[in-house]
Amino acid sequence: MSAPLTPDDVAKVAHLARLDLTPAELAHYTQQLAGIVGHFRDIDALDLADVEPMTQPYPLVNVLRDDTVRPTLDRAEVLACAPAAEGGRFRVPTILGGDA
C-alpha cells in the first residue's frame, strides 16, 4: 500500500475537508489516523483482482417519478433556519478574493 501518514498528509486532508487544525491538533490527529490506517494493512494480503466493487446493497437504479407540481417547503420557514438571510436569499460573506 502506501507510506505512513505524515503531518503534511493530514494538513492537506484537513484543508480539503475545510477544517482548521491547531499545531497540537495536527500532531494528535496524525498519530491517531496513522494508527487507524496502519490497521487497514490487514487487507493488503487479499487478492481482489477479480472482485467487482459493491457500492450499494440493493440493486435499484435511476428511481424516477413523474414531474408533477407538488407543495414544497415554505421559503420563509427555510430561510429562518439560516444564520443570515436577506431579500429571500441566504447571505454569506465575500466569496471572491479569499481562500481558493
Place this chain on the structure above:
Amino acid sequence: MGAAHDIAADVRAGRRSAVSVVDEHLAAIGAREADIHAFNLVLADEARAAAADVDRRVAAGEDPGRLAGVPVALKDNMCTRGIPTTCSSKILEGWRPPYDATVVQRLAAAGAVVIGKTNLDEFAMGSSTENSAFGPTRNPHDLTRVPGGSSGGSAAAVAAGFAPVALGSDTGGSIRQPAGLCGVVGVKPTYGLVSRYGLIAFASSLDQIGPFATDVADAALLLEVIGGHDAMDSTSIPQPFPSVVDALSLGVEGLRVGRVTDLPEGAQPDVLERLEAAFLALEKAGATIVDVTVPAFTYGLTAYYLIAPAEASSNLARYDGVRYGLRVDAADTAAMNAASRSAGFGDEVKRRIMLGTYALSAGYYDAYYGKALKIRRMIADDFARAYQTADVILTPASPAVAFPFGSKGDDPLSMYLEDVYTIPSNLAGHPGMTVPYGTGAEGLPVGVQILAPALGEVAMFRAAAALEASQ
C-alpha cells in the same frame, strides 16, 4: 407503563387514557432522567397534547391506530418539524427542521406519541454515546458504564422505562450494540425497508432506522408501522414486506440456525457462554444448528472504516454555515466555512471526516476506498454462500458487556472493535437484531445477535421469538 402492544390495546378500547400513559412515563423520566441523561429534549407539553388528541379520537369512536397512545423516544437525528433536532452536535444546536421524517409521520398516523429526542454519539459516530456534545448517557443497569452507541439514549430510555419503545439508527451496529448493553431488543432492518427521508445522513449506503423495545412483539409491531415503501427515499424497496408480527407465532421447527466457525476473535467468555445457551435453546425448540463460514467477516471492520467515513465526509460537507446551523463569521466565505465546521464538529466527527477525505483523495482512492468496495462484495458473497445452508446466523451482539466510561481512552481503534460483529450485515444490507439473553460479568445484560439475508425478517423474528420464550 407496560408493553406497547398492551398500551395500544387498552387505549383503543377506551380502558386507559393516552394522557395518563404519557403522564406515567413523564413521571418515570422525572424520577431518573437526571441520573441517566437519555434525552436531549423531553417533549412533555407536545406529548400531552398529542395524547389528548388520541383520547378525543377514541371518545369520538375513531381508531387512532396500532400504536394508539404509545410513547416513543426518538433518536435526535430524525427530523421533527419545528422541534430542535441536533444530532448531538453543536453544529446543529437550536436548528428546527422545516419538515417531519417519514418515520415521524408514520408514528403519528398510527397514534403514537413522541415523548422526547434521545441522545447519541455526535452524528451517530461512536459506540458509547460518550461523543455527544451534550454529555454522555449512562447505562440504567450501572450508572458508571456506557449504554453503548450510537443510539445509547434510545436504548437507555427503553431500559429505564421512559418509553416502551424507541427508534434508533444503525450504520455499523448503532442499534444492536446498545440494545445488547442495555438489555433490550433492537432491530436493524434490511437496507431499504424503512424510509430514511428525514434521517440526518451519516453513511447513506449503510444507514437504516429501526426499533428498540422491551420485547420482541413490540419490536415487530413498531417495525410494521414504520416499514414499507416511501417515494421520498430513492433507496426504499418498492415492494411490500411480509408481516413480522405474524412470524412470532410460527415457531422454529425446521429453522436452520448457522454457527459461524471462523468468527473474528475477541468475544469474552461470558458472552460466548450466553451464545452457546442460545444455540441450545433454539435446538431444543426444534431448530437445526448448522456450521457456516463467513471468511470475509474478519475484514468487515477495515472495509467499514473506509466506506462509512468516506460517505460521511461527503454527507457532512453540507454543514458549511450557510443554510442552517452554526456560523462562525470570518472575512470570506471559505474561511467562514472552515471556522464554522472547526467550531461545530467534535473530535470523533473531525477524525472520521478526515479519514474519509483521505480514503477518497487523489492517489489513495484505489488503495483504500476502491479496495473496501471489493471487500464489501466478498462479504456479501460469503453471506450468500452461508445462507444456502442456514436461514439465520447467531453471533454475539458485541464482544463484551457494557464498559466503564473512559475505558476505551484515547484509542479510537479499540472503540471501533465494539462493532466487529454487527458491521458485516450493514455492508451486505442485511437485517440483524439483538435479543437480550441473560447476564454476564458483573450481572450486566448480554445480547445475542440474529442475522438473516436481505428481506429475511420473518426467519429472524421467528428465531427471536423462540429465544425470548426460552428464558
